Amino acid sequence: MIKLESVSLSYADTCVVDDLSLHIHSGELFVLHGPSGIGKTSLLELAAGVSAPNSGRVLHAGKTRAVAFQDDALVPWLSARDNLLFALSGRFSLQKRQQQADQALARFELPPKALPPEMSGGMRRRLNLARAFSAEADMLFLDEPFAFLNERWHTEIKNELAQCCARGGAAFVVTHDLAPLLGTPATFAKISAAPVSPATLHFENDTP
Structure with missing residues (x-):
């Protein structure tokens, strides 16, 4: 559903992602962790299509x-x-947007x-999270979603x-704290050093 093919990304003279390929499938929760400042957010932004690679390509099967x-x-x-209604512009009918916004406000206890x-x-x-979840998107990209929350x-x-994965979507989560996800079915990967590359991205079979 989310596929990166030999992508590389540099800022000025600094290589952040180097010739990396990654495939996140339908129904999969992909969790990326590692130290701060090592390229986690840059990789998420590439996968989400927020930034463009210098080389390689990013493919999305979800709409x-x-x-x-x-x-x-x-x-x-x-x-x-x-804020919720604005974020949902163009996704649903007005009635559906209002319903999604009101449900999200209640669910996340927001005035x-x-x-x-x-x-x-x-x-x-x-x-911020309610905006993303209320869209019911095929692909979710969350950067440090658990930070500062109980x-x-x-x-x-x-x-x-x-719910996203159950309906056939895919989710890409960046976090430095794995504790909230202990026991959660997911694909876990750790970046050990910069730049993010096949040599520094390590997949883990079990929840760390």
């Missing part, structure tokens, strides 16, 4: 994508509800009329990931 970056990137002058600057950091994180929300995130 729709949703991304939740580590930085919330919320629209500060829009309410929580309007509909609150503006992002009025929210706590945890609330903004939940709104176990109550870790469980909700895992449920959403499971």
